[in-house]
Amino acid sequence: MAVLVIAEHDHKSLKPATLNCVTAALKCGNPVAVLVAGFHCDEAAKAAATVAGVGEVLQADDTAYEHFLAENMGTLVTKLAKNYSHVLSPATSFGKNFMPRAAALLDVAQISDIMSVESADTFTRPIYAGNAIATVQSADAIKCITVRATAFDPAKAVGGNAAIKKIESAGNSSLTKFVSAELSKSERPELTAARIIVSGGRALGSSDEFKKLIEPLADKLHAAIGASRAAVDAGYVPNDYQVGQTGKVVAPDLYIAIGISGAIQHLAGMKDSKVIVAINKDAEAPIFGVADYGLVGDLFQIIPELTKAV
Amino acid sequence: MKILVTVKRVVDFNVKVRVKADQSGVELANVKMSINPFDEIAVEEAVRLKEKGVAKEIVAVTLGPQACQDTLRTAMAMGADRAIHVVTDSELQPLGVAKALQKIVEKEKPDLVIMGKQAIDDDCNQTGQMLAALLGWPQGTFASKLEPGAGAAKVTREIDGGLETIEVKLPAVVTTDLRLNEPRYATLPNIMKAKKKPIEALAPDVLGVDLAPRLKTLKVVEPAKRKGGIKVPDVATLVDKLKNEAKVL
Numbered sequence: 001m002a003v004l005v006i007a008e009h010d011h012k013s014l015k016p017a018t019l020n021c022v023t024a025a026l027k028c029g030n031p032v033a034v035l036v037a038g039f040h041c042d043e044a045a046k047a048a049a050t051v052a053g054v055g056e057v058l059q060a061d062d063t064a065y066e067h068f069l070a071e072n073m074g075t076l077v078t079k080l081a082k083n084y085s086h087v088l089s090p091a092t093s094f095g096k097n098f099m100p101r102a103a104a105l106l107d108v109a110q111i112s113d114i115m116s117v118e119s120a121d122t123f124t125r126p127i128y129a130g131n132a133i134a135t136v137q138s139a140d141a142i143k144c145i146t147v148r149a150t151a152f153d154p155a156k157a158v159g160g161n162a163a164i165k166k167i168e169s170a171g172n173s174s175l176t177k178f179v180s181a182e183l184s185k186s187e188r189p190e191l192t193a194a195r196i197i198v199s200g201g202r203a204l205g206s207s208d209e210f211k212k213l214i215e216p217l218a219d220k221l222h223a224a225i226g227a228s229r230a231a232v233d234a235g236y237v238p239n240d241y242q243v244g245q246t247g248k249v250v251a252p253d254l255y256i257a258i259g260i261s262g263a264i265q266h267l268a269g270m271k272d273s274k275v276i277v278a279i280n281k282d283a284e285a286p287i288f289g290v291a292d293y294g295l296v297g298d299l300f301q302i303i304p305e306l307t308k309a310v
Numbered sequence: 311m312k313i314l315v316t317v318k319r320v321v322d323f324n325v326k327v328r329v330k331a332d333q334s335g336v337e338l339a340n341v342k343m344s345i346n347p348f349d350e351i352a353v354e355e356a357v358r359l360k361e362k363g364v365a366k367e368i369v370a371v372t373l374g375p376q377a378c379q380d381t382l383r384t385a386m387a388m389g390a391d392r393a394i395h396v397v398t399d400s401e402l403q404p405l406g407v408a409k410a411l412q413k414i415v416e417k418e419k420p421d422l423v424i425m426g427k428q429a430i431d432d433d434c435n436q437t438g439q440m441l442a443a444l445l446g447w448p449q450g451t452f453a454s455k456l457e458p459g460a461g462a463a464k465v466t467r468e469i470d471g472g473l474e475t476i477e478v479k480l481p482a483v484v485t486t487d488l489r490l491n492e493p494r495y496a497t498l499p500n501i502m503k504a505k506k507k508p509i510e511a512l513a514p515d516v517l518g519v520d521l522a523p524r525l526k527t528l529k530v531v532e533p534a535k536r537k538g539g540i541k542v543p544d545v546a547t548l549v550d551k552l553k554n555e556a557k558v559l
Contacts, residue, residue, distance in 0.1 A: 069476070070439065070449055093469040097451050100404070100439035109405050109524035112434045122528065127432050128327045132336050135528040175448035176478050179464065183472040192470070196558070221559075229488070239454065239468045239489060245433070246488060248470065254558040264326065271536050275556045277548065283541075292539035292556065295548050305545045310552075310559060 001029035001085035001120065005054075006077060007036045008094040009044035011066075014051070016193040017090035017147075019154035022051055024147045026155070027117035028086040031055030034162075037076055039066035045164050052159035062169035067178035068094060074101030076170040081106055081142050085120070091146035091249075092192075099146050108140035115151040129245040130268030149192060150251035150272055184238050186225075191241070194224030196254045199243055199270070202230035203259025203280070203299060210236040213299070214258065217307040226250065226270075228260045244269035259299050262287030279303070311365045311458065313356040314420035315390060316411060317349040317372050319381040320431040333529040345381045348426025350388075351486040354493040355456060356424050357389030364458055365422075367391050371414055373407055375399050379509060386504035387496035393509040394418075398521065400514075404432075406521035408440035413517040415445060420481065422463065427452050427485040438485035448478035452487040 003025045008015040018034075025032045032053060036045040037060040045059040058080070064072040081087045081102060089095030091113040103110040114123040115133065122137045123145070191197065198218040204210045210231065218225050226248070227241040243250055245268040255273035260266060262278070262285055270276070271290050278291035279299055288294040295302060321327055322344040327336040345353075359365040370385035372378045373396040382393035396410055415423060428435035442449035450456070450465030454473065457464040458480070466475045468487045478484075496504070514521055542548045552559040 067474075067476075070442075070451070074439075074443055093452060093467075096435050097439065097449075100436035101443035101449070103436070104405060104408055104440035104443040107405070109403060110434070110436050110440075111525065112436060126533070127530070128321070128336060129430065129433065130533060131327050132329050132530050133533050134530045136525045137528055138525055140524055173448070174479075175482075176450075176476050179475040179477050181469075181472065181474045233489070238472060239487075240470060240472050246428075254552070254556075275552070275558050276536075276539075277552070288541070289538045290536045293548055293551055294539065294541040295545070296541060302545060306548070309545050309549045 002083065003029045003032045003086045003088065004080060004084040005032060005034045006087065006089040006095065007034050007044065007048055008090050008092060009036060009038060009041065011038040011041040012043045014044060014047045015090070016154060016190065017092055017149035019051060019157060020149035020152040021088050021090050021147045022053055022155035023152040024114065024117060025086065025088050026053050028088070028120055033058060035060065035077070035080060037065040037073060039063050047157070049162040049164050050158050050160050052156035054160045054162045057162050057164045058167045059164055060167050060169055064169050064172040069176050069178065070098040070101055071173040071175050072170070073098035074105065075173065077102040078105040079170050084142065086143045086145060088145045088147055091148050095146045099144055103144035106142055106144065108142050108144055109138060110144045110146065111136060111138060112146050113148045114145055115148050126268070129265055131264065148249060150249055184240055188218060189222065189224045191224045191226055191248050192250055194252050196221045196223035197226045197250055197252045198223045198256045198258065199226035199228070199260060200231055200236070200258050201228040201260030202234060204231065204236060207236045213303045217303060220307055220310055228263070228266050257287050257291070258303060260287055261285045262290065311359070311421045312367045312369070312419070313359065313365045314369045314371060314415060314418055314423045315349070315352045315356045315385065316423070316425045317353065317370055317381050317385050318346040318426070318429045319343050319372065319374055319378045320346045320429055323347055323430055329530055329532045333531055335527070335530050343377070345384045346426050346429045348428060348486050350493040351488070351490050352424040352426050353385045353388045353390060354491045355486060358491065359458065360389060369394060369418055369420065371411065372396070373398060373402055373410055382509055383504050384496065386507045387501040388494060392507055394512065395509050396512050396514055396517065398514045400521060401523050402521060403523045403525060404434050404436035404440055405524060406519070408437050408444055409519040410514065410517050410521060411441050412444045413519060415441070422458065422480060423483045425483065425485050427487055438483050442483035448482045450476060450478045450482060450484045453484050454487050454489045456484055456490065
């Protein structure tokens with residue numbers, strides 16, 4: 001039973017979640033092929049070919065895939081899927097966008113955000129913001145799956161030597177046109193791939209304080225910066241900083257939650273981190289219920305001190 | 311412009327759900343139910359477009375048991391003009407719902423369908439994209455801004471790296487993210503008025519689509535509990551623990 005992974009990439013390199021997705025794919029079946037659909041994406045295809053465990057890379061190089069528009073991605077994946085038992089992509093804003101389109105066109109269910117592969121047709125996935133875990137079984141001939149990257153170890157980026165096969169574009173729908181993107185530019189590691197995350201909440205009080213307190217600590221730890229939904233809603237940081245069930249799901253080695261009370265929705269996005277530190281003035285805050293190390297006190301005093309000490 | 315909005319009745323977002331002892335699902339008896347928050351945002355967006363004179367009519371649609379009428383009344387109290395209720399007690403999954411909505415859209419011929427990006431019960435995040443695919447329509451998912459124009463709409467989307475703006479030809483399906491708007495509270499006079507607005511009840515077989523679930527839920531369990539740790543007295547102890555005990559620094 002051959003398995004297809006739809007790679008998330010930026011035309012030059014693979015996004016880290018693609019590697020976790022390959023691991024999930026290898027648990028579903030063998031061989032694993034990786035589709036790199038992009039524009040001028042030779043480098044990303046080459047990167048996919050060296051991933052350990054990958055048997056073949058399919059490269060669709062066309063302007064239709066430059067911005068990964070769901071209509072074009074959906075048509076291409078639908079066309080290819082018929083040769084595979086499973087089609088997987090990361091449960092990121094990339095995979096979530098086109099995979100349900102492909103599933104509907106194939107007349108199969110999608111299994112969203114899987115956390116484990118129990119067998120070729122049975123998977124676990126979170127429901128109710130991660131407050132319950134469902135084990136679901138699919139009877140469909142093709143399983144369309146999005147993968148929660150943090151639940152699977154990344155495949156090794158090197159060691160493989162797969163052949164790259166160029167395939168034809170499935171065309172441009174012209175239903176949707178890319179206009180512009182405003183991407184947060186940062187020298188820091190990407191939130192979903194960082195080893196350490198420093199995350200700030202509403203208690204920081206303003207965008208200025210967020211910057212003044214969180215950034216130096218993150219810089220010193222070479223950490224990514226995250227935020228609670230409350231901090232994002234209050235406009236302290238852009239939306240793509242949000243950690244939580246409806247934002248990004250992260251599992252770094254160290255997660256430092258600063259001034260975050262720990263709403264269920266936030267906990268669902270970070271409770272699989274290896275070590276959690278909570279700093280909050282409210283000793284009863286729910287965040288302490290999941291933290292390995294809690295420090296109760298005034299964050300405006302503690303954070304500069306911590307930044308100095310690490 | 312005519313807008314169709316979809317609403318789902320779900321466990322209220324403030325309720326801490328409990329898994330049933332027999333692992334067949336979560337406890338729904340005597341639990342407060344509400345309109346799915348993302349759908350509430352969808353209704354609000356449609357109502358604002360009507361207030362701006364962009365939309366002429368708003369039709370709210372739901373599928374589910376009789377009690378879902380409440381959800382439709384909520385949508386109408388916010389400003390939807392009328393409602394369609396596909397009445398069924400069977401388990402519903404995104405593909406079946408998308409197929410049913412496809413039939414309703416083909417009959418109602420809206421210019422725009424606005425839906426929540428996901429329901430907070432099954433967290434699937436599929437139905438909008440599936441409906442768009444079945445209709446052969448474009449989609450603008452995870453919208454934080456929606457600007458309909460002549461024959462096309464600009465949609466700003468929340469994506470992992472920031473924001474992306476696309477232009478979708480109309481008709482289209484748009485799914486809402488959290489920051490698209492802040493839904494209004496329905497006022498008492500509007501709640502009273504909504505009681506007089508029409509709900510068209512349909513049996514699923516009228517639509518002629520297969521609503522049977524494709525995924526079988528084998529069991530539902532509680533997630534692995536994370537044990538709370540210790541409180542440390544000061545920064546020095548914290549740094550020491552992180553370096554020497556947890557070894558993450």
